[in-house]
Amino acid sequence: MRQLATMTIISNCTESVIKDAAASLIAGNLVAFPTETVYGLGADACNEEAVARVYEVKGRPINHPLIVHISSISNLDKWAKDIPEYAVKLARAFWPGPLTLILPRTDLAKDFITGGQNNVGIRVPAHTVALSLLKEFEDQGGYGIAAPSANRFGKVSPTCANDVKAELSGYLNSNDLILDGGQSSIGVESTIINCTKTTPAILRPGGITATMINDLLGIDIEVVTKNDSDQIRAPGLLESHYSPKAKVYLSGTPSAGDGFIALSKFPTPPGVIRLTSPATNEEYARTLYQGLRLADSKKLSKVFVIEPTGNGIAVAVCDRLQKAAE
Ligand code: TXA
Ligand code: MG
Numbered sequence: 001m002r003q004l005a006t007m008t009i010i011s012n013c014t015e016s017v018i019k020d021a022a023a024s025l026i027a028g029n030l031v032a033f034p035t036e037t038v039y040g041l042g043a044d045a046c047n048e049e050a051v052a053r054v055y056e057v058k059g060r061p062i063n064h065p066l067i068v069h070i071s072s073i074s075n076l077d078k079w080a081k082d083i084p085e086y087a088v089k090l091a092r093a094f095w096p097g098p099l100t101l102i103l104p105r106t107d108l109a110k111d112f113i114t115g116g117q118n119n120v121g122i123r124v125p126a127h128t129v130a131l132s133l134l135k136e137f138e139d140q141g142g143y144g145i146a147a148p149s150a151n152r153f154g155k156v157s158p159t160c161a162n163d164v165k166a167e168l169s170g171y172l173n174s175n176d177l178i179l180d181g182g183q184s185s186i187g188v189e190s191t192i193i194n195c196t197k198t199t200p201a202i203l204r205p206g207g208i209t210a211t212m213i214n215d216l217l218g219i220d221i222e223v224v225t226k227n228d229s230d231q232i233r234a235p236g237l238l239e240s241h242y243s244p245k246a247k248v249y250l251s252g253t254p255s256a257g258d259g260f261i262a263l264s265k266f267p268t269p270p271g272v273i274r275l276t277s278p279a280t281n282e283e284y285a286r287t288l289y290q291g292l293r294l295a296d297s298k299k300l301s302k303v304f305v306i307e308p309t310g311n312g313i314a315v316a317v318c319d320r321l322q323k324a325a326e
Helices: 015-026 048-058 073-079 085-094 128-139 161-168 210-217 281-297 314-325
Strands: 008-010 031-033 040-044 067-069 099-104 119-123 177-179 191-194 201-204 247-249 259-261 273-276 302-305
Touching: 008 161, 015 031, 015 040, 015 128, 015 177, 031 128, 031 161, 040 048, 040 128, 073 085, 073 119, 085 099, 085 210, 161 177, 161 281, 247 314, 259 281, 273 281, 281 314
Parallel strands: 008 177, 031 177, 067 119, 099 191, 247 302, 259 273, 259 302
Antiparallel strands: 031 040, 099 119, 191 201
């Protein structure tokens, strides 16, 4: 179903642009929009046909659930029930922000959103364009915007509007829109927390770190690694993902002509192509996906990476690098 690349990128997201974009979502079209983590491919989370198009455009298996985005914690109980006290604390502390809570669903969250599971992922993003779109969409009668990262399945998430276009222009149509809200400030996807049990667990590390959560809740949160059968199914979190075409190596020495990603304190070996040179771990997260995309646009076959260290955002960066390398 490849279609002509006629969808529009809108850079100046005025009030009237946001109104039209919300109306377009209500009408069943797709709107890609910026968030502080990565760009999302949005659809009305109550419209089965629109959601089906998200899966089609991404090329994503339908048992992979979608995150529903809402404008405020005050709408949470429309989508989720039996919300544990710790989840309320997390939402109050970190929303809007890079945090997704997996909670028992209400009847509003249909199987086509949850992949047939009895729980739903909810997030309030911290980006002015995303928040005004969500508020306007809710004012026009919508309940939530389902939005996976706006990339083809298994590929690198986009962190700017042009990257969304590069990923999806062949699959979107002329009624779909891409809203341009600049470069995503965090650069890796949200922290996902399983809130369906008596204690929370991190299913995907992100901008809200284990330390931040532990400080808030006074616990030592579990970080789920591979295939923990005790935890809920979160398909996209376990296998190879976030992959550029180039092969990613987490050890070894690059040769001339290979790509290289590392903190700026590590010098570039002679003849090697530096893809990003971040000064801090935060900048590492913000520039990682663009570095991986640059490797592909330069048609490199190998990228060597020196992973960041530390227990903040570095954990999320290392998680994505390990999956990119798989
Ligand atoms: O930062 C983000 O979370 C971005 C922006 C756009 O908000 N969204 C995002 O969505 O990363 P996506 O679909 O690319 O990744 C969401 C992951 C998937 O691996 C999915 O399997 C998991 O979250 N997930 C979503 N809902 C779930 C649920 N109800 N139960 C378990 N896992 C869920
Ligand atoms: Mg994704």
